[in-house]
Amino acid sequence: MVTNNLKFSEVDIGSIEAYSKRINKEFEDGKIGYFHLPKADNKRDFERVDNFTKDKNFKYLVVIGMGGSSLGTKAVCKLLSDNKDSKKVYFLDNLDVSSIDFILNLVVFEKTLFFIVSKSGTTIETTTIFKYIIKKFDIKDFSKNFLFITDKNSALEKFGKENSVEIFNIPDNVGGRFSVLSSASLIPLKIAGFNVEKLLKGAKHCSDEFFIKGDKRILQKAYHYATHKKANINVLFSYSDKFDHFNEWYVQLWAESIGKKRKYKRFGLTPIGIIGSKDQHSFLQLIMDGVKDKTVTFIKVVESKDDSSLNLSLKYLESSDFTNCLCISEILNYQCDATMQAVLNEGISVDLITIDILDEWHVGYLMYYYMLLTSIVGVMFGINTYDQPGVEIGKTILKTIIKKDRI
Amino acid sequence: MVTNNLKFSEVDIGSIEAYSKRINKEFEDGKIGYFHLPKADNKRDFERVDNFTKDKNFKYLVVIGMGGSSLGTKAVCKLLSDNKDSKKVYFLDNLDVSSIDFILNLVVFEKTLFFIVSKSGTTIETTTIFKYIIKKFDIKDFSKNFLFITDKNSALEKFGKENSVEIFNIPDNVGGRFSVLSSASLIPLKIAGFNVEKLLKGAKHCSDEFFIKGDKRILQKAYHYATHKKANINVLFSYSDKFDHFNEWYVQLWAESIGKKRKYKRFGLTPIGIIGSKDQHSFLQLIMDGVKDKTVTFIKVVESKDDSSLNLSLKYLESSDFTNCLCISEILNYQCDATMQAVLNEGISVDLITIDILDEWHVGYLMYYYMLLTSIVGVMFGINTYDQPGVEIGKTILKTIIKKDRI
Numbered sequence: 082m083v084t085n086n087l088k089f090s091e092v093d094i095g096s097i098e099a100y101s102k103r104i105n106k107e108f109e110d111g112k113i114g115y116f117h118l119p120k121a122d123n124k125r126d127f128e129r130v131d132n133f134t135k136d137k138n139f140k141y142l143v144v145i146g147m148g149g150s151s152l153g154t155k156a157v158c159k160l161l162s163d164n165k166d167s168k169k170v171y172f173l174d175n176l177d178v179s180s181i182d183f184i185l186n187l188v189v190f191e192k193t194l195f196f197i198v199s200k201s202g203t204t205i206e207t208t209t210i211f212k213y214i215i216k217k218f219d220i221k222d223f224s225k226n227f228l229f230i231t232d233k234n235s236a237l238e239k240f241g242k243e244n245s246v247e248i249f250n251i252p253d254n255v256g257g258r259f260s261v262l263s264s265a266s267l268i269p270l271k272i273a274g275f276n277v278e279k280l281l282k283g284a285k286h287c288s289d290e291f292f293i294k295g296d297k298r299i300l301q302k303a304y305h306y307a308t309h310k311k312a313n314i315n316v317l318f319s320y321s322d323k324f325d326h327f328n329e330w331y332v333q334l335w336a337e338s339i340g341k342k343r344k345y346k347r348f349g350l351t352p353i354g355i356i357g358s359k360d361q362h363s364f365l366q367l368i369m370d371g372v373k374d375k376t377v378t379f380i381k382v383v384e385s386k387d388d389s390s391l392n393l394s395l396k397y398l399e400s401s402d403f404t405n406c407l408c409i410s411e412i413l414n415y416q417c418d419a420t421m422q423a424v425l426n427e428g429i430s431v432d433l434i435t436i437d438i439l440d441e442w443h444v445g446y447l448m449y450y451y452m453l454l455t456s457i458v459g460v461m462f463g464i465n466t467y468d469q470p471g472v473e474i475g476k477t478i479l480k481t482i483i484k485k486d487r488i
Numbered sequence: 489m490v491t492n493n494l495k496f497s498e499v500d501i502g503s504i505e506a507y508s509k510r511i512n513k514e515f516e517d518g519k520i521g522y523f524h525l526p527k528a529d530n531k532r533d534f535e536r537v538d539n540f541t542k543d544k545n546f547k548y549l550v551v552i553g554m555g556g557s558s559l560g561t562k563a564v565c566k567l568l569s570d571n572k573d574s575k576k577v578y579f580l581d582n583l584d585v586s587s588i589d590f591i592l593n594l595v596v597f598e599k600t601l602f603f604i605v606s607k608s609g610t611t612i613e614t615t616t617i618f619k620y621i622i623k624k625f626d627i628k629d630f631s632k633n634f635l636f637i638t639d640k641n642s643a644l645e646k647f648g649k650e651n652s653v654e655i656f657n658i659p660d661n662v663g664g665r666f667s668v669l670s671s672a673s674l675i676p677l678k679i680a681g682f683n684v685e686k687l688l689k690g691a692k693h694c695s696d697e698f699f700i701k702g703d704k705r706i707l708q709k710a711y712h713y714a715t716h717k718k719a720n721i722n723v724l725f726s727y728s729d730k731f732d733h734f735n736e737w738y739v740q741l742w743a744e745s746i747g748k749k750r751k752y753k754r755f756g757l758t759p760i761g762i763i764g765s766k767d768q769h770s771f772l773q774l775i776m777d778g779v780k781d782k783t784v785t786f787i788k789v790v791e792s793k794d795d796s797s798l799n800l801s802l803k804y805l806e807s808s809d810f811t812n813c814l815c816i817s818e819i820l821n822y823q824c825d826a827t828m829q830a831v832l833n834e835g836i837s838v839d840l841i842t843i844d845i846l847d848e849w850h851v852g853y854l855m856y857y858y859m860l861l862t863s864i865v866g867v868m869f870g871i872n873t874y875d876q877p878g879v880e881i882g883k884t885i886l887k888t889i890i891k892k893d894r895i
Binding site: 147148149152162163174175176177178179180181202203204205206208209212213215216236237239240243257313314321322323329332333336337339340341342347348349351353356358359361362363364365366367368369370371372373374375387389391393395396397398400401403404406407408409410412413415416418419420422423426469470471472474475476478479480482483484486487 | 554555556559569570581582583584585586587588609610611612613615616619620622623643644646647650664720721728729730736739740743744746747748749754755756758760763765766768769770771772773774775776777778779780781782794796798800802803804805807808810811813814815816817819820822823825826827829830833876877878879881882883885886887889890891893894
């Protein structure tokens with residue numbers, strides 16, 4: 082189970098019913114694809130995956146993709162990293178030659194499956210890294226060690242078809258940062274050994290709770306974020322290292338979706354992801370004593386597998402003995418509770434997401450929850466949540482200055 | 489060389505001269521220790537290091553410490569990770585049993601040196617991880633594989649002395665987040681094989697430029713941050729994966745130093761660290777089109793060692809050919825320039841830090857620069873930059889709720 086406990090005051094539901102209708106309309110008109118991915122039929126794609134990987138036994142899986150083409154997959158892999166039956170997935174997601182070489186020197190080409198993931202099919206970083214791999218391994222045959230995930234009819238698909246590459250498509254109406262339940266992530270995750278059907282079931286549960294059962298918690302939370310004008314920063318305080326890439330996924334989802342112009346007016350809430358308990362020694366002071374411009378969502382995982390209870394007293398260090406008998410993950414959860422209480426005492430907007438256990442179902446639920454929250458805030462601001470016009474100008478300038486310097 | 493190019497308008501220097509005097513007074517009165525660390529005499533400490541490590545040949549180095557006790561060391565190690573003569577350093581900096589086990593299962597105890605770093609000597613996470621290590625490896629003798637770095641007369645020092653542990657002290661007047669030039673980081677960095685004298689020289693150069701030569705750039709930048717009221721968020725956009733932990737170090741330094749109450753008034757600027765070019769596919773949209781509540785500092789490294797030029801054209805993917813002939817790090821730097829231009833075009837406060845090459849000297853300079861910038865903004869706000877009172881209440885609540893639940 083995933084529960085969300087809002088610790089700020091809720092509004093009369095009648096006053097926000099109009100938004101509920103608008104998001105339901107967005108859901109029903111079918112233009113926004115991610116809403117319906119939990120019930121998409123992936124059978125044919127998954128059969129193709131099985132046929133492709135049969136007898137291949139890849140030892141190394143490497144995803145090459147920027148932003149939404151890798152962040153969702155990366156988040157799921159890390160959240161489920163205790164899963165012993167899945168393979169490790171590596172990511173090349175930056176134009177940094179040290180990072181790229183580090184991973185390419187680690188893998189053995191013949192035993193590696195490279196996923197080239199680019200919705201447009203022409204992302205400059207992705208193409209550059211792809212070319213770098215081609216040169217490094219002197220590749221002539223693309224049919225065995227590559228798999229492309231891209232839009233129908235993209236340039237990358239055309240290249241793939243001519244070179245007998247296995248290709249999967251991302252639906253046109255699913256944007257990159259909303260694509261974690263599409264082939265963009267499902268294909269690599271399935272090949273890595275994760276139970277993607279369970280991931281989709283968790284997402285569907287969240288979808289049904291809101292769209293069918295009419296649960297209004299997400300609406301209340303979105304409304305609080307959209308109207309709490311002083312708080313322009315939304316902090317996600319996740320208690321466990323496993324959430325580090327989930328935090329990055331949240332930051333992309335929130336920043337790219339909600340940072341928008343509507344005519345001449347600028348909208349935007351700034352996402353920040355931090356990790357407990359370690360960032361209690363970093364960012365927490367600013368939340369506690371700084372300007373009250375933040376909301377804070379705490380995330381904790383109930384289940385504690387470890388048997389690390391430390392019934393040990395060291396001379397002079399007895400001040401730590403109050404945690405004896407507790408295992409490390411129990412101490413961590415107590416730290417989450419204590420910090421949340423301290424933040425609440427300062428009168429700051431707080432909510433708590435409690436996750437029973439980190440498995441595919443709960444991760445699917447959580448990610449759908451965040452995408453839905455983003456969509457609703459977008460509706461409340463009246464912006465286009467699904468485009469990213471602001472990043473295009475930099476691409477144009479890049480071409481101009483490189484061409485100028487090359488002449 | 490490190491240069492800082494301010495792309496916003498500067499003020500008449502006479503109007504901020506008073507702040508210059510106050511920071512110079514802070515420098516001279518000796519109460520703030522970090523100012524003077526670049527010229528501290530570390531000879532005896534370094535001789536002790538050499539004697540301790542002689543004939544030991546540790547294969548694994550593991551730093552255990554929270555916040556300022558590990559972030560500075562971690563930042564330097566990653567920034568200088570291309571250095572072939574240094575050893576890899578591992579970090580245990582969170583109460584996350586999966587992360588802890590991952591590293592402890594990787595090392596061989598007999599060949600490992602564990603640095604227990606805690607200024608107070610009683611940090612709950614550090615003590616807990618220390619106890620976990622003791623249990624896991626069933627340790628009776630602490631004299632060979634442990635090194636403590638802590639305040640004089642701390643509980644940890646007392647435990648160390650009784651157990652023949654090699655101990656180094658952090659000066660009383662050096663706070664955790666300002667301790668990267670003290671034994672807290674210098675000892676592990678020296679043992680890892682970095683040239684710490686060169687690190688200190690770079691820091692001294694920055695210090696001299698400001699306090700002796702009277703360079704006013706940092707003052708101008710601090711004044712802009714302290715007075716540009718609409719921009720309550722300071723983004724550091726670092727172009728290279730090597731800056732990821734430096735960004736974290738900056739976030740702690742900035743958040744914990746500047747998020748403060750002064751009587752009933754709250755002060756605080758919110759730091760955000762992002763990485764180029766990958767976060768062009770994430771956070772950039774919010775900077776470009778969102779509310780103008782941010783300043784952006786770009787960091788790029790001039791030197792490009794790699795010979796990765798990709799003179800390769802792929803059918804259908806010719807749109808990427810404009811980068812042919814460039815190596816990957818050159819493309820990355822062009823991306824930095826193009827993105828900076830795009831952000832400038834939106835009328836957002838921007839500055840650019842250019843670093844010739846990532847070596848100890850330049851890293852020392854850069855870190856001193858940021859500590860000094862933090863101190864000056866603190867002076868301008870009239871706050872205590874060096875304490876962190878807001879994090880204490882959570883610790884008290886933690887003890888209370890655990891004790892209550894245990895009864």
